[in-house]
Amino acid sequence: MRIRAAFLPTRGSRFGHGLRGLWSLDPAIHFLNHGSYGAAPRHVLAEESRWRDxxxxxxxxxxxxxxxxxxxxxxxxxxxxxxxxxxxxxxxxxxxxxxxxxxxxxxxxxxxxxxxxxxxxxxxxxxxxxxxxxxxxxxxxxxxxxxxxxxxxxxxxxxxxxxxxxxxxxxxxxxxxxxxxxxxxxxxxxxxxxxxxxxxxxxxxxxxxxxxxxxxxxxxxxxxxxxxxxxxxxxxxxxxxxxxxxxxxxxxxxxxxxxxxxxxxxxxxxxxxxxxxxxxxxxxxxEFIEALGVERYRTALRDQAREASALIADAWGVEAGAPAQMFAGMVTLPLPSAEPATPESVANWRLKLLREHRIEVPIIAIDGHPWVRISAQVYNELSDYEALGRALA
Ligand SMILES: Cc1ncc(COP(=O)(O)O)c(C=O)c1O
Missing domain, CATH: 3.40.640.10 (Type I PLP-dependent aspartate aminotransferase-like (Major domain))
Structure with a gap:
């Protein structure tokens, strides 16, 4: 089936908020959870509906x-x-x-x-x-x-x-x-x-x-x-x-x-x-990932995740849960809170961040402590992670 190129990134295009329009994501949200369910770009969704038609x-x-x-x-x-x-x-x-x-x-x-x-x-x-x-x-x-x-x-x-x-x-x-x-x-x-x-x-x-x-x-x-x-x-x-x-x-x-x-x-x-x-x-x-550049995409996600992790760790005075070289595209960090984590408390943390700060990010209970897992993506910029750093500093 022939694929239209209206929503394909141009080769070498700059990563960041300028690419957001290629997705149907809500622009009002800092979307830091690509990891859970992904997010399909418009180009891909158009192709899926052409097959359904x-x-x-x-x-x-x-x-x-x-x-x-x-x-x-x-x-x-x-x-x-x-x-x-x-x-x-x-x-x-x-x-x-x-x-x-x-x-x-x-x-x-x-x-x-x-x-x-x-x-x-x-x-x-x-x-x-x-x-x-x-x-x-x-x-x-x-x-x-x-x-x-x-x-x-x-x-x-x-x-x-x-x-x-x-x-x-x-x-x-x-x-x-x-x-x-x-x-x-x-x-x-x-x-x-x-x-x-x-x-x-x-x-x-x-x-x-x-x-x-x-x-x-x-x-x-x-x-x-x-x-x-x-x-x-x-x-x-x-x-x-x-x-x-x-x-x-x-x-x-x-x-x-x-x-x-x-x-x-x-x-x-x-x-x-x-x-x-x-x-x-x-x-x-x-085709979409190849237009971004496969290696460029992978490297950008890894680097963005590490930079984002470093700035959040600095804002909260914490350390990521593992050495930086073990992460690729996502990083898990402890929340700056001594509160014990329960299924209810982590659900509340997530909702609070979403409702009060427009940040979508998973909060996870690991061994009774609350952790956050940030996802990198080419539609994000470091300012999105700075927002998370500020929200809980
Ligand atoms: C490590 C791992 N395995 C399996 C799954 C399940 O994926 P799905 O719900 O798409 O089957 C996930 C989902 O996040 C995952 O992170």
Missing amino acids: ALEREPVRFMVDELPAALRAAGARLAGFLGASPSRLAFVDNATAGANAVLRSIRWRAGDRIVIANHAYPALKNTARFLADRHGLTVVEARVPWPLPGPDALVAAYAKALAGGARLAIIDHIFSPLAVVAPIDAIVPLCRERGASVLVDGAHAPGLLPLALDALGDTGVDWYVGNCHKWLCAPKGCGFIVATPEGQRDLHPAVISNFYGEGFEREFAWTGTGNPGARLAVTAAL
Whole structure:
């Protein structure tokens, strides 16, 4: 489908508030939470609705005759961006659906162990818990300390959890609450030594980290799941799973549909009637990021997050939860408050910042203390983070 260029950034365009108009974000808000749900630019949303229009013009022809090839083309484009062979990639709605496919496809035996970090995303911890209840599994937590002195402490937490062996290890490539990048190169060999298959939860990685997913598969990562709606700015409903040929053998979507048993590509390409526009519009999202400059985008987010973190830390007299080199695009800092954090108190902090200061930012309770996770994005400027610094100084 032909993409109009009205809302594409011009190459080399200056990052900052001048780019805000490329998104439909409320200009009255300092939007410091790109990390939770992303935000799709107008260019990408226009492409998504063009696909929906094409579908609704002749739904049968679209679904039966056009969709399979269109999905293959979009999948190949995304695979190329991720350094994966097209035959290894399938679309899923989101990282949760991808992780559920993996966890629920494994033929568990009572007593099997799943290693997962204490700070892993709740959806994955819950899926492990659900399977443990059903199949008599043991969930072993890799207890990652927070604040985190450095990458070695993360490796040590996994080494300890893996000591008794495991059937499956789950590693967050970027931890959601902590915002730190895990040294997966050091953790994966430990998992393999202990006989564990490996699932990497890369929900935040595409767009923030350079990825070479075929090569990662060769190092022992059986499955890698990720989201495109966060840092690739695709519409919501666009995630992926990359599986090695061996990892595909007994892998099925979390939702079993018409093509069960007909192979990885066919099974994942159809999990019931839905709106495939989000997946098909990933090409527009990649085009958008490429217009910004992929490396330039990644570096700008990393640098903005670090500069923003430094100025907030200075305003509040605090230190980020981990060394600066462990962050990419997001940073987690302690709030300047001695108040203990509860689910209610962090929800109130967020609402107070939004209502009184027009700042959207997540406040997170970690081990009973309130932390804030700031997200960088090219539509922001340091003044947005200064506003947060002032609001709570
Ligand atoms: C580390 C991690 N894993 C999984 C998810 C789940 O993503 P989704 O809700 O898109 O499935 C998130 C969402 O923020 C995440 O941060």
